Amino acid sequence: MNRDDILVCVADDLGIRTWLERALDGLWPVEFVASSDFSRASRLVEATGSRFVMVAVDDQDPGKALRVIAALAQPAGDDLTVVTVARLLNHDFLLKSMRAGARDCFVAGTDGGEVRARIQQFLHDAPAPSAKNRQREGLRKITLVTSASPTVDSRLFAQSLAFALNQQHPGDRILALDTAATERHAFYLDSNNRLTFENLLQNSESLDESLIETALEEYAPNLRLLEGRLSAASASEERNADLFIAISQLLRMFDRLIINVDPSVADFWIHAIGLHACELVMVTHPIVEHAHMARQRLQSWRDHLAKDCRQSLLLDCYEKKGSPVVSEMVQAVGVNYLGALPLDWQNRLMAINAGLPLHKLPRKSAYQRQLEALLRKSDFSARPKEESVARGLEPQPA
Template identity: 25%
Template sequence: MQESRNYIVVSNGDECIRWLRNISDHSSKFIFVEEQDIRKVLQLVDAVDINAVLLHMRSQDFRQEVALSPAFLQEIAFIEEISATRPDLPVLALAETADEQLLLTIMRAGARDFIRIGTKENELLAILGRYSLRSAIRREQSTPQLESGQITAIINARPSPDSAMLAIHLAQAMQETESTLLVDLGIPHADSLLFMGLQGKYSFVDVMRNLARVDATLIDTGFARHRSGLSVLSMPDDPEDDFQISPADIYTVLRTLRKHFSQVVINLGGVTRVDFLQLLLSAVDRTILVAEQSVPSCKRNYELLRALRAQNELQNTGLVLDHYLPRLLPDADNIASSFDLPLLTMLPPAGMIRLSSVNTGDSILELSPKSQYAIRIRELAQTLQDSKDKYTHKQGLLASLQRIFSDWHISRSKLLS
């Protein structure tokens, strides 16, 4: 799999954003930041391997004299500050038109290149490609970073407590050997806290609004903590309607959480907004789709898969079939084949055990450690954790895990026993 090239785009212009989003080269990823916020851009640079910063010169969108306009001077100051703070990070200027005076001014400020908005795709990619080699050399020469944690996202097109149940127990199984965080963004909101009998002082919304404050002290004192040692961060029961998440903030917060936890499990069950899922899934290491044998579940999840695949955000995804009954149709092989996904495991109904776990707040891993549900959850957790040790980011984690998911064939007799 070709390594992704990441570019920060500072723009709030609809035409500019639409032009870049129509680029079909999936190895080039554009992360949009609306405001010329130096702090946010630098946070993002620290969080993600960035090849270049693209600044939309909005002052040039208006056919007027702009040489000394406040907007133009602000853009020049932005270029100068980025260039001074990160001299090895290219800044490229975007505008619909440019004269010689503009080009001379922005080059003196530190811009490395100029690109006209609307440039043909192949020409744009050729310009951007000039900076990929430079970024690769910069990465090799940089000081090696500490190993970061791995992030697993769980999606399900239908709101169901079973997605939260899987996320909780997968995270608890991982916590037995590694420090793990459960992030519950699923619908209904905050189910994980209810299931485990916990209360959170700090919610995911609070974290997103106070990114600069997220450190070890806040995690220890503000995140909910299960008696197993599992840390939990959840959406509030009733999130505000105007709560918005920007791509820059998502990359920043996940990078921060990676530094503090070896494993992060994100429950996105019931979330069907493709733009939101696209944003989250582009920043995680692997995705698990949870579905049942029922026609409604298969239909809705297939539609969600198709929408996400159109955005090229499912390169590393496996299927978990929940409440699976082997004697009923459609069977596991047919569902996995129709979804075109590797089958990770099949979870039994285990209705009484699940109900007891929800009502008491006790983990199935403790209540019934020899049950098929507990056994298969631990097997899944072990496989995901083993993949972290065997494959590193430099070896191409997404491609490596795809091979693991594709090659991992568990005999049906063992799974259905």
């Protein structure tokens, strides 16, 4: 028995919490978290390296427990054991929880010795923490792009990044999601797709390969664009688990997810999926006020991002003769410097108004040239995982 294992319990019922503490008899430390605070549960599992999570069932709203189970268990696979804890054993709910990813169900009031023995067996059979961490790295394929201020346009950079990576890695399946989309446009491009991200949140059980193939057409070979606006009701703490489930399902179908995160919903997105991002790009103008705003936002997100998430600063609309100089901006923000992109206003306007990617313009764009040079020098080009899923849901044999 590894007494260094930390257990996580998602439970609101004080009676269940009290029974569980007595049943464990101090053999393992346990961290309790409320069911409404899914993001904290996810952070606890990540931060503690926990391999065992218990989710208590609310008899008045059993569906909430199912959403939490799916959100925790599905992306982790065999690396995390999730069990339910219920006051009464309901076979219909037990079947649903197993389909969501639960391995077992503890009935409150069961003899403590039996509970401890079952937990010990699960932990014995689970992968070692080091192996678990290595496997989890393969799930981190998300690049988040956001800005320090609503006046900074991160949409064009996220859009251009998706096209540039698509050209550099034509075999990788890429999804670019725009949370600042408008009714007719994903990023600055015409969008005729019937599918929206709000649809996925409301009907996550229908999200599979066939839906992607039929309802989300390719803009370019292996590149799809998705409108990612969320209603006020969807962008709430109660929907964290739904968001995480949908993103986890998309991760199984794409090699890279590039998400443009509007500043107005950045806290919600970072809290929900920040732990599973491999990159976070903060876009600012070369303005001191923006540097301070960026630093404050990044500091507020520190506990919601994985320790190895690469955070970087991108200066947009940068002129070499301007002030402040790059080193001052980098020092003020406090993260690695990715590079700078020029204003190139005429080409930006032409691309935005024509609904064309910059590289499709009839004339050369300084912005596009600088972006390509920036990516060649950075490690954005590195493959986020060894196997590609470009041909389907599961990684293909090498």
